[in-house]
Amino acid sequence: MTLLVTGGAGFIGSNFIHYLRKHRPEDRVVCLDALTYAGNERNLVPLTDGSLFRFVKGNIGDEALVEAIFSEEKIDAVVNFAAETHVDRSIMSPEIFVKTNVWGTAVLLEACRRHGGVRFHQISTDEVYGMLSLDPNEASFTEDSPLKPTSPYAASKASADLLVLSYQKTFGLPVTVSRCSNNYGPFQHPEKLIPLMLTRAMTGGVLPIYGKGDNVRDWIYVEDHCRAVDLILRKGKIGEIYNVGARCEIKNLDLVRMLVSAVGEGEDRIVFVKDRLGHDLRYAIDPTKLEKELGFYPVISPKEGLERTVSWYRENRSFWEPLTTA
Ligand SMILES: NC(=O)c1ccc[n+]([C@@H]2O[C@H](COP(=O)([O-])OP(=O)(O)OC[C@H]3O[C@@H](n4cnc5c(N)ncnc54)[C@H](O)[C@@H]3O)[C@@H](O)[C@H]2O)c1
Structure with missing residues (x-):
C-alpha cells in the first residue's frame, strides 16, 4: 500500500510515519509537507532513507503539485494531517487557516476523485464541537453532537470535515473522518501547552496560564492517536466519523502543576495571564x-x-531550543 501522508513533518504526522515504519514496514509513504514554522524534515530522520519513503516539500493547496504526485505515484490512500493548528495564530491571522485547512483539503479530495476514488482519511479535532460547560455532568461530545466551532481554527476544521463527508455522499469517495482530543508527546512544537510549560520549566522561565487555569482539556498520548488512525484507515466504515479519546480530562492548572513537579521545579514560576x-x-x-x-x-x-514526554523533551533539546529562541 502507498500512503500519501500530508503534514507528516509536523507533530502528529511525524509520529504517525514513525508508527507506520514500525508496524507497517511494507507500506510505502509519500510525505507532502510545506515545512511551515511547525514542520521539520528532521523529525522524520532516520526514516527518510530507502525506497519506501519519499519526501515532497510543498503545499497541499498547490493543485499542480498534488496532481503531479498522484500521477507519479500509485497512491492507495491519503491521510490528511496538514493544517494550520494553533488557535492563537488563528485569532491573529484567520485567512491562512481557510487556505490550508479548507482549500488544501478540497485540492486533495479532487485529486482523489480524479484518480479513481482514492481512499481518504481526514484528521480532525474535538474543537469542531465547540465547548462544554465546566459542569463534569454535562455529557461528552459524541459523533452526533452539533458542530459549534468557536475559533477560526475550529471553524476551518469543521468546514473541511463537511467537505470531506460531502465527497462521500456526492461522489462516492471512500472517506472517513476522525476527531481527536488534545495530543501530547514527542515532536510537539513548544508553542503548545505541554511543551511550552516543559521547555519553560527546563530553562527557568515563567509558566503563563490563561485566566485562572480552570479550563479543562481531554488528553491522549500521540502514539495511541496514531494507532487509532491506522485502525480507522484499514477497518473503519466508509462515510463514518470516529471520535478518538482516552477519557482523560485534566484542568489546565492541575496539568501544569503535574508538569512542574515532573521537572522538579516549584509552582512559584506559574503566572496567570x-x-x-x-x-x-x-x-x-x-x-x-x-x-x-x-x-x-x-x-x-x-x-x-x-x-515519556518529559524524558523526550529533556533528551531532545536540539529539537526545541531553536524554536523557543526564534
Ligand atoms: N495537536 C493536537 O492536539 C490535535 C488534536 C486533534 C486534531 N489535531 C489535528 O491533527 C493534525 C496535525 O496536527 P499537529 O498538532 O501535528 O500540527 P502541527 O502544527 O504540528 O503540524 C502541521 C504540519 O502541517 C504542515 N503544513 C501546514 N500547512 C501546510 C500546507 N498548506 N501544505 C502542506 N503542509 C502543511 C506543517 O509544515 C506541519 O508539518 C491537524 O489537522 C490538527 O487539526 C491536532
Missing part, C-alpha cells in the same frame, strides 16, 4: 463508537505518557 479571546471552557470526547465498533482502547496511561 489575560485569558485568550473566546477561550473554550471544556472539551471532553466520548470515544464509545470507536471502542465498540473497532475495539480501540488507548494503552498508554497518562502517567506513562507524561513520563
Whole structure:
C-alpha cells in the first residue's frame, strides 16, 4: 500500500510515519509537507532513507503539485494531517487557516476523485464541537453532537470535515473522518501547552496560564492517536466519523502543576495571564463508537505518557531550543 501522508513533518504526522515504519514496514509513504514554522524534515530522520519513503516539500493547496504526485505515484490512500493548528495564530491571522485547512483539503479530495476514488482519511479535532460547560455532568461530545466551532481554527476544521463527508455522499469517495482530543508527546512544537510549560520549566522561565487555569482539556498520548488512525484507515466504515479519546480530562492548572513537579521545579514560576479571546471552557470526547465498533482502547496511561514526554523533551533539546529562541 502507498500512503500519501500530508503534514507528516509536523507533530502528529511525524509520529504517525514513525508508527507506520514500525508496524507497517511494507507500506510505502509519500510525505507532502510545506515545512511551515511547525514542520521539520528532521523529525522524520532516520526514516527518510530507502525506497519506501519519499519526501515532497510543498503545499497541499498547490493543485499542480498534488496532481503531479498522484500521477507519479500509485497512491492507495491519503491521510490528511496538514493544517494550520494553533488557535492563537488563528485569532491573529484567520485567512491562512481557510487556505490550508479548507482549500488544501478540497485540492486533495479532487485529486482523489480524479484518480479513481482514492481512499481518504481526514484528521480532525474535538474543537469542531465547540465547548462544554465546566459542569463534569454535562455529557461528552459524541459523533452526533452539533458542530459549534468557536475559533477560526475550529471553524476551518469543521468546514473541511463537511467537505470531506460531502465527497462521500456526492461522489462516492471512500472517506472517513476522525476527531481527536488534545495530543501530547514527542515532536510537539513548544508553542503548545505541554511543551511550552516543559521547555519553560527546563530553562527557568515563567509558566503563563490563561485566566485562572480552570479550563479543562481531554488528553491522549500521540502514539495511541496514531494507532487509532491506522485502525480507522484499514477497518473503519466508509462515510463514518470516529471520535478518538482516552477519557482523560485534566484542568489546565492541575496539568501544569503535574508538569512542574515532573521537572522538579516549584509552582512559584506559574503566572496567570489575560485569558485568550473566546477561550473554550471544556472539551471532553466520548470515544464509545470507536471502542465498540473497532475495539480501540488507548494503552498508554497518562502517567506513562507524561513520563515519556518529559524524558523526550529533556533528551531532545536540539529539537526545541531553536524554536523557543526564534
Ligand atoms: N495537536 C493536537 O492536539 C490535535 C488534536 C486533534 C486534531 N489535531 C489535528 O491533527 C493534525 C496535525 O496536527 P499537529 O498538532 O501535528 O500540527 P502541527 O502544527 O504540528 O503540524 C502541521 C504540519 O502541517 C504542515 N503544513 C501546514 N500547512 C501546510 C500546507 N498548506 N501544505 C502542506 N503542509 C502543511 C506543517 O509544515 C506541519 O508539518 C491537524 O489537522 C490538527 O487539526 C491536532
